[in-house]
Amino acid sequence: MTNRKFKLEKRKFVLAGFVLLVLSTYIVRLFNLQVLSDEYKSKADSNAFYKKTIYPARGLMYDRNGKLLVYNQPAYDITFVPRNVRNLDTLELCRTLNMTREEFDERMARIRNKRYNPGYSTYTEQVFMSRLSVEEFARFQEKMFMFAGFYVQKRSIRQYAYGAAGVLFGDVGEVSQKKIESDPYYTRGDYIGTQGLESSYEAALRGKKGVEMLLRDAYGRIQGNYRNGELDTAAVRGKDLKLGLDIELQQLGERLMKNKIGSIVAIEPSTGEILCMVSAPSYDPRLLVGRQRGENHKVLSQDKRKPLMNRAVMGTYPPGSTFKISQALTFLQEDIITPQTYFPCADGFRYNKFKLGCHAHSSPLPLVPAIATSCNSYFCWGLVRMFSSKKYEGGVPEAMDLWRDYMVSMGFGYRLGIDIPGEARGMIPNAKYYTRHYGNYWNAVTVISISIGQGEVTLTPLQIANFAATIANRGTYFPPHLVSEIENDTIASKYKIPQSTMVGREAYEEVIKGMREAVLGGTCRAANIPGIEVCGKTGTAENRGKDHSVFMGFAPMENPKIAVAVYVENGGFGAVYGVPIGALLMEKYINGTLSDESLKKAAEIENKRIYYGDEER
Amino acid sequence: MAMRRDSILSRLDWWTLGLYALLAIMGWCAICGASYDYIETDFLDFFSPSVRTGKQAMWMLVSAFVGVILLFFDKRIYKDWAFIIYALTLLLCIVTIFISRDIKGSHSWITLGPFSLQPAEFMKFATTLALASFMTRYGFNINENSNIYKCLAIFLVPMLIIIGQRETGSALVYLAFFLVLYREGMTGLVLLSAISCVLYFIVGIRFSEATISSLPTNLGHYWVLLLIQFFSICMTKFWCKNSATALIMLIVNSLVTLAAYWTAVYLITFNIIYVQYMLLGFNVIYLLLNIRLRKEKRNLWVVLFVLGSLIFYNSCDYVMHNVLRPHQRIRIEVLLGLKEDIVKAGYNVHQSKIAIGSGGVFGKGFLKGTQTKLKYVPEQDTDFIFCTIGEEQGFVGSTFVLVVFVIFILRLMALAERQGDTFGRVYGYSLASIFFFHFTINVGMVLGIMPVIGIPLPFFSYGGSSFLGFSILLFSFLRIDADRDVRA
Numbered sequence A: 001m002t003n004r005k006f007k008l009e010k011r012k013f014v015l016a017g018f019v020l021l022v023l024s025t026y027i028v029r030l031f032n033l034q035v036l037s038d039e040y041k042s043k044a045d046s047n048a049f050y051k052k053t054i055y056p057a058r059g060l061m062y063d064r065n066g067k068l069l070v071y072n073q074p075a076y077d078i079t080f081v082p083r084n085v086r087n088l089d090t091l092e093l094c095r096t097l098n099m100t101r102e103e104f105d106e107r108m109a110r111i112r113n114k115r116y117n118p119g120y121s122t123y124t125e126q127v128f129m130s131r132l133s134v135e136e137f138a139r140f141q142e143k144m145f146m147f148a149g150f151y152v153q154k155r156s157i158r159q160y161a162y163g164a165a166g167v168l169f170g171d172v173g174e175v176s177q178k179k180i181e182s183d184p185y186y187t188r189g190d191y192i193g194t195q196g197l198e199s200s201y202e203a204a205l206r207g208k209k210g211v212e213m214l215l216r217d218a219y220g221r222i223q224g225n226y227r228n229g230e231l232d233t234a235a236v237r238g239k240d241l242k243l244g245l246d247i248e249l250q251q252l253g254e255r256l257m258k259n260k261i262g263s264i265v266a267i268e269p270s271t272g273e274i275l276c277m278v279s280a281p282s283y284d285p286r287l288l289v290g291r292q293r294g295e296n297h298k299v300l301s302q303d304k305r306k307p308l309m310n311r312a313v314m315g316t317y318p319p320g321s322t323f324k325i326s327q328a329l330t331f332l333q334e335d336i337i338t339p340q341t342y343f344p345c346a347d348g349f350r351y352n353k354f355k356l357g358c359h360a361h362s363s364p365l366p367l368v369p370a371i372a373t374s375c376n377s378y379f380c381w382g383l384v385r386m387f388s389s390k391k392y393e394g395g396v397p398e399a400m401d402l403w404r405d406y407m408v409s410m411g412f413g414y415r416l417g418i419d420i421p422g423e424a425r426g427m428i429p430n431a432k433y434y435t436r437h438y439g440n441y442w443n444a445v446t447v448i449s450i451s452i453g454q455g456e457v458t459l460t461p462l463q464i465a466n467f468a469a470t471i472a473n474r475g476t477y478f479p480p481h482l483v484s485e486i487e488n489d490t491i492a493s494k495y496k497i498p499q500s501t502m503v504g505r506e507a508y509e510e511v512i513k514g515m516r517e518a519v520l521g522g523t524c525r526a527a528n529i530p531g532i533e534v535c536g537k538t539g540t541a542e543n544r545g546k547d548h549s550v551f552m553g554f555a556p557m558e559n560p561k562i563a564v565a566v567y568v569e570n571g572g573f574g575a576v577y578g579v580p581i582g583a584l585l586m587e588k589y590i591n592g593t594l595s596d597e598s599l600k601k602a603a604e605i606e607n608k609r610i611y612y613g614d615e616e617r
Numbered sequence B: 001m002a003m004r005r006d007s008i009l010s011r012l013d014w015w016t017l018g019l020y021a022l023l024a025i026m027g028w029c030a031i032c033g034a035s036y037d038y039i040e041t042d043f044l045d046f047f048s049p050s051v052r053t054g055k056q057a058m059w060m061l062v063s064a065f066v067g068v069i070l071l072f073f074d075k076r077i078y079k080d081w082a083f084i085i086y087a088l089t090l091l092l093c094i095v096t097i098f099i100s101r102d103i104k105g106s107h108s109w110i111t112l113g114p115f116s117l118q119p120a121e122f123m124k125f126a127t128t129l130a131l132a133s134f135m136t137r138y139g140f141n142i143n144e145n146s147n148i149y150k151c152l153a154i155f156l157v158p159m160l161i162i163i164g165q166r167e168t169g170s171a172l173v174y175l176a177f178f179l180v181l182y183r184e185g186m187t188g189l190v191l192l193s194a195i196s197c198v199l200y201f202i203v204g205i206r207f208s209e210a211t212i213s214s215l216p217t218n219l220g221h222y223w224v225l226l227l228i229q230f231f232s233i234c235m236t237k238f239w240c241k242n243s244a245t246a247l248i249m250l251i252v253n254s255l256v257t258l259a260a261y262w263t264a265v266y267l268i269t270f271n272i273i274y275v276q277y278m279l280l281g282f283n284v285i286y287l288l289l290n291i292r293l294r295k296e297k298r299n300l301w302v303v304l305f306v307l308g309s310l311i312f313y314n315s316c317d318y319v320m321h322n323v324l325r326p327h328q329r330i331r332i333e334v335l336l337g338l339k340e341d342i343v344k345a346g347y348n349v350h351q352s353k354i355a356i357g358s359g360g361v362f363g364k365g366f367l368k369g370t371q372t373k374l375k376y377v378p379e380q381d382t383d384f385i386f387c388t389i390g391e392e393q394g395f396v397g398s399t400f401v402l403v404v405f406v407i408f409i410l411r412l413m414a415l416a417e418r419q420g421d422t423f424g425r426v427y428g429y430s431l432a433s434i435f436f437f438h439f440t441i442n443v444g445m446v447l448g449i450m451p452v453i454g455i456p457l458p459f460f461s462y463g464g465s466s467f468l469g470f471s472i473l474l475f476s477f478l479r480i481d482a483d484r485d486v487r488a
Helices: A002-009 A011-036 A039-048 A090-097 A101-112 A134-142 A177-182 A196-200 A247-256 A290-302 A320-333 A367-373 A376-387 A395-409 A431-438 A448-452 A461-472 A505-521 A578-591 A596-607 B014-035 B043-047 B052-070 B075-099 B120-136 B145-164 B168-183 B188-206 B219-239 B243-267 B273-294 B299-323 B326-335 B347-357 B385-417 B422-446 B464-482
Strands: A049-054 A068-080 A126-132 A150-160 A171-174 A191-195 A210-216 A222-225 A241-243 A262-268 A273-280 A348-351 A354-357 A483-486 A535-541 A548-555 A562-568 B110-112 B115-117
Touching (some): A002 A011, A011 B168, A011 B422, A090 A101, A090 A134, A101 A126, A126 A134, A126 A290, A134 A150, A191 A196, A247 A262, A247 A273, A262 A461, A320 A395, A320 A461, A320 A535, A320 A548, A348 A376, A367 A376, A367 A505, A376 A448, A395 A431, A461 A548, A505 A535, A535 A578, A562 A578, A578 A596, B014 B385, B014 B464, B043 B052, B052 B464, B075 B120, B075 B422, B120 B145, B219 B273, B347 B422, B385 B464
Antiparallel strands (some): A049 A210, A068 A150, A210 A222, A535 A548, A548 A562
16 A cells, blocks of 8 residues: 555656646647747737838929929828727718719729729728829818728829920829839839820839838727837828929910910020920820819720820931931031032032932032022032042941031930930931941932931930030030929939930031021021021921921020920911911020010911821811 | 644645745736737736726635635545535536626636636536545555546546537647546556657647658658657666666667668668658567567557557548648648648747747746737737747746746655645645646647647736636645645
């Protein structure tokens, strides 16, 4: 019995061992959970912290005279976290938001559908309805306590003070999935500039989002700030932009281009700032604000004339006779001609059996009248002489490539680097290009049309305007740009560095004489504004349909204030649309107003309609 | 033995009392952490009777008061009144089923004015008394069947009644008395078989869908076979006392297991389950050979154990996967807390693991936990109170709590061992076993390794009845311990 008792007593070790085994198992488990694994920490954070984003006000935009152009207007998004929605009184919600039960169901189905809403999760905030007005929001807020799991996110949406320049400002919209994945700044539902200035100055305009660390309990109720807001960060307002744009000039430009297709670009030559940039047809940016946005955007994007496209930078056109100035400059610089060089024009350019027509004027004639009357023959002869010059040991190809270099130095053939996206390069051919097409059997005559801005050569209206500014500056240009100042910041340095062309100042003085002559007694007589020394050059770009009407000019001749390019598709002679429109803009900009006579002329042009064959009947 | 007539104070075990006080204070602080909800509060507000901490503090005072009174009854009174107390409490529990209101499906609460009581919490005390008293009877021999049936009846009847109250968790606590029976001489095979069956079942099902990385081997199956190997070797060593046999089995089993694992992972992929079966076959044959050669007859039991284990596991597996319908199987798995059902049944455990895991090494600090404050863990101040400790006190603090708790249990076992008679020892072991069972199940559940069985962590979980019940158990034992030299 004692022995047995003794043996039984040893069982206490078994029991104690068992207890210690459990203890050590639990300590190991605790060690695993608390020390080794980080997984639970982040899960706890996402459980308990509701990081409320504080959206900063987006930067404003002003014109060159300090007029407010683009500002913000409050709007409200209703969001919800599906997991937190409890006992939802659907009918009451529908009544409050003024929607039918079917609309509600459809909306919910769309939110849950991963195809439309790839970021759907029952744990995160989903946008239920966006861009509510203040009134709609007030009605909802009154009853918000009834809708657990629903939240309101105050947002600001863009509003525009003027119904002009929409295509320049661009657009603000919800950030795409692709962007969210590539840029950690953005999360679902953020707004981002998608086009125009909103897009290219996104980093400055957006400001910096703030974050409020809120504690959220298991029922999704907010229980206050974490650590009394120590970790919160304030939102930083976006930076304001000052544009070089003169909104009145822009409005005038858009008025004049009514019922036409084309572009106007005006540049301040001394800075490269864009004074106005019209792409016709234009649209009123105020149409794309608020709840009606979707419908209007659809109409605009389906319009065959593409009002949402910025033709001034995206459209490439043959420059026509405006291009002749670049030829004159090249020939002068290369000593192919002097101002006193005469070329014949026998009703056009004749070379063996080749003929390129011209219009009636005296013959032969030197450079200045050739520019003033826009003589085709003169520039054809210039090109022929250049391409057959013995100067160039490499013969025609070398001359061709040298020519190309001249053109490129004038800002053609490559993007000028304007601060809105979508700019096109245009086209300046080189020797290789022709050799690919013609083999080695090509010469000046083969490519003769490039000398009068036809053929393979295409430019954007911006490049033409920039060329006008270069002439006005006698050989230099600042890369054109829309934004002149960024609040507490500087614009890109490339816009501050003058670019030189390969042509000397003297040559520019010669062509300017010609352009002045064109206004005084040549093709641009309509641009002769009393009291202002305007220089100009028309262009009539040949086209399969009716010719395009082009004008390029600047004023005043000394210390130029404005350089302008006008391109009206199918407008006919340069003098028909291009010249008067350009003249009105120059007058408006330099004088600040239009004379009575000019006002009448402006109204007349505004009412002129060009038919493009796609009109609704 | 001489009767010492020193004052009761000098005979009290102050160590146990100190541990009790420490646990109670830590428990109360944990409830503070769990019920604090970020509203700026004055510390004194924790004592307001309108909040849970205040109520708990009041119950703690009541318990201390009752405890002090209990110290005035000497051991004889406990012993003599044991069956009367047992019968009355049993009756109260039965009556409760019929008169109590339905609280979340449970019929275990009696409402008396502003208080509600759970008689089941006192049933443990009554059962302990009755069992201790019964086993002290003259001529009691645990190895007689009639005695063992009566013992079983003493604690299985309350268990059934409490199941009747729909408090299955609390009812399971009575299984702790098996530990007492084991200490008192019941054959260890019963305990070993019971524990191993539970282990096979839980381990087997828990890991039934996992495989060992890159191997076509079912993790649950593999673990169960390893457990069988382990148990059979332990049995040979400690029960059969065949150290030499056990050593050879140990060497062969571990070497072959490691070699097979290494080969399968790094050289040729194959299902190492077969190796384990071969090892078990080797063990069985080796044991049988030893019966023949060295007359080690007890080895037969080991062989039977191995075979029984295999049959048990495979039939469980078969029933789970072939007999039960999928939805029935899932219900069992969720019931056992084996399926991560984050939305419904598994939500508590999932959130509990998050809360504990987020505590890190040193915790977030007293009253600074976010998960428990924000009510992510349901029942956080009752069954899941250990979460709050895990989150706010971190690994260091929660380990400290576990260690203190285990020291408390071991101290109770030591006290039980030093009793001069069976009554005191059985009483002490019952107490230690009950605390141990609560501790194991509750903490294991919170840590996500035990099924979700809703039983409180003594002295920590909010609840007046349970605190009072545990205090009564403890204080009565303190008095019995103080009288340990007295023959009763």
